[in-house]
Amino acid sequence: MKKTIIKIFIAGAVVISAASCKKFLTEESLTKLDENKVYSDIGLTETSLKGIYGSWKNIRTDEQGLITMMGTDELQQGAFQMKSDAAKGGLDRYDGNLNSLLNQLANQWNLRWPVVNEAAKIIKGVEKPNISPDSKEGHILGEAYFIRGFVDFELAMYWGEIPIRDLSRENELGVRRQPLKDVWTFIINDLTRASVLCPQTNDPGRATSGAALAMLGKAYMSAPESTGFRNFDKAREAFEKMMGRYTLVPYKDLWDYSKGNTAESILEFQFSPVYPNNNKIQFQIGSRAVQAFFGDGCYYSGYDKVVPTIHAYETVANGGVWEDGDLRRDESIRYNFTYYGETPTLDPILWEDLGNDYDELKPHIKKYEDFRTDKHTDNKINNEWNSGKNIPILRLADIKLCYAECLNELNKTGDAVAVVNEVRTRAWGGTLPNDKRWNTMSQTDFRTNIMEERIRELFAENWRRIDLIRTGKLLELVKARNKWTRQSGTIQPFNVLYPIPDSEMKLNPQITPQDQNPGYK
Known part of the structure; x- marks a missing residue:
């Protein structure tokens, strides 16, 4: 992480410079401003936040956007990929x-x-007592809390104990792994603050209070029981506060x-082709096979990285999982x-x-196919590499199913069944047959x-590993499917968590081989 922090400092300087080019003739150079003045x-803070969103969505692009979907009961690597890359094959073979x-996990x-x-830098720079949730500063702070909380949620689900990046306590916390209870306290606090400060509506691709x-509901559902934070009633409450703002669509x-x-x-x-x-x-x-037969201009060509x-x-x-209709x-x-009759x-x-x-x-994943890249369109893109559909991160049907889980765990299974039937009714075009x-x-x-x-509702939307x-x-389920x-x-219980990357242990003196997740060397 030390190396990462250095990289971010440099990246931040580039962002500041780009944001201030119109002022480059002024006497003071913005690239030399201390962070307190920047924030x-x-x-400038808004520019920095937009840069963070760009870095965040980059995680979900190209092959790197698929790594955490590998090795589940839903998706596995294609056969040729398994044969040609034994190291990466470990993500499915365990x-x-x-x-x-493993470089892909380090990445x-x-x-x-x-x-x-x-x-964390924005939070430290903008945070102050009694900040108004209706102010621009409050909204930016809320979005920064949300991003840190969301990404920490993923890190904690995949790796367990992680560093806590609260820069106001950096001398105390350092960059070492922290106990799970402290990590989940931090995640829940971030998402709670975000729910108060984020705007109710925002530009597409940016966080809202919803x-x-x-x-926050997902965090209460997912926190390890050992932390004491798993609480289906609090999750239910969070979901109920936001679900009414959204509507299922076809x-x-x-x-x-x-x-x-x-x-x-x-x-x-947000993406484009x-x-x-x-x-x-x-x-x-x-x-x-489609690529070899029809070339890159067929919009469902590709390289079978996951199937x-x-x-x-x-x-x-x-x-399997699929029901008729x-x-x-x-x-x-x-x-x-079959492509144009062939x-x-x-x-x-x-x-x-x-x-x-x-x-x-x-069978292959279909939902991200982008016909705008096909050689039969007028776009003249002619290459599936340019695929650019938006990628859903959170949507109502997911939250309804999470909500139904909470109701079931709260001994309200009848109510839970009714909520699931709302989602299933949409899946049958608005009229759910009695036998379904x-x-x-x-x-x-x-x-x-x-x-x-x-699986039926959220196939290939990157929630399956976390669900499992x-x-x-x-x-x-992975062993069976x-x-x-x-x-x-060869899958073992310790494989539920990923190993801490060797590169992190070499660069960060506060995370040593003795801090590795059990079972890994």
């Missing part, structure tokens, strides 16, 4: 390659800390690039690869010699069924 200028030297750690550190309340509208930021959207990262604001996701998740598990694409009758199935997953074959890629493991023409309506069930059965429903961790189901995990047979 006293609300315009073998000895899943270790502190996930390193991408998040600059976001946390910069948010987003903060949604994440499921297909969520993936229509002409209808971004729908009434269901709580927070989504024009570099540098493209997200490159389709380049990673499309089919290599659905059999469980995530099959019907209930065949051991569920409209989410064909919006989420591509089953048919059906691709595996012939161009048989050199890969994958035996029975070819999966390039088996959830009815009376036990609390235990609800816990099982809601995990299946979350918070419910204690990661080992059981992920092809590579099952074949390897």
Whole structure:
């Protein structure tokens, strides 16, 4: 993290310089201002905050946006990727390659800390007693709290104990890992403050009080029981305060690039099919067989970095999750690869010699496909690398399902079933058949069924690993449903957390090999 902090200082200087070029003829150089003076200028602070949003959404682009989705019961790496990169294959095999030297995990750690550190700088620079939630300063402070709380939430879910970046207590806290109870106290406090200070409405891609309340509810649901903070009633309360601000829309509208930021959207990262604001996701998740057959100008070409598990694409009758008539199935997953009347074959890629493991023409993720990149459009982009659909981070259906979980845990299973049926009614186009309506069930059965429903609703939206961790189901379900995990047979209980990167331990004297998560070397 020390190296990260240095990088952020340099990046901050660049932002300040760019923000102040119109003043470069003034006597005082803004690049030499101390941070107190920088954060006293609300315009410069706003510029810094926008830079943080840019760094944050960058985490969800290209291959790096897929890493934490690998190794679940929902998504696994494509066969050729597993064969060609044994080290990264450890993310699905959970073998000895899943270790502190794995670059892809170090990158996930390193991408998040600059976001946390910069948010912490804004908080330290802007925070003051009795700041008004209706002021520009209050809104910026609330958004910084939200970003730090959200990213710390992810870090704590993936790595457990993490450093606490409260710069007002830096001498006390340093950059060492802190006890889980302290970490979750910090996360919940940040999201609570954000829920008060963030504006109720904001520019697309920026935090609101609704987003903060949604994440506060998720934090109360997800905090490890050992911390004492897991509280489904407080989560319920947070969700109830914000759900009425949003409305479910037709499921297909969520993936229509002409209808971004729908009434269901709580927070989504803004992209477009024009570099540098493209997200490159389709380049990673499309089919290599399609690419070899039709070229990059087919909008669902790609490189099979992740593909659905059999469980995530099959019907209930065949051991999967999908029920007849569920409209989410064909919006989420591509089953048919025929392109303008021509059906691709595996012939161009048989050199890969994958035996029975070819999966390039088996079902793929569909919901991020961007037809604007296709060679048959007038955009003249002709390359799926430029895919640029918005990426949902928080949306109402997710929160409704979380809310239903809370009701079930509060012994209100009947009410929970009714909420889930609201989401399922949308999935059947507004009229839910009687045989697809959830009815009376036990609390235990609800816990099982809601995990299946979350795959149907939130497939490939980067919540699955967190869902598996918070419910204690990661080992059981991944071992049963992920092809590579099952074949390897080496997943262990300690794999619920990722290893602390070796690079962090070498650069940060306050995190040593003795601080490594148990089970890893």
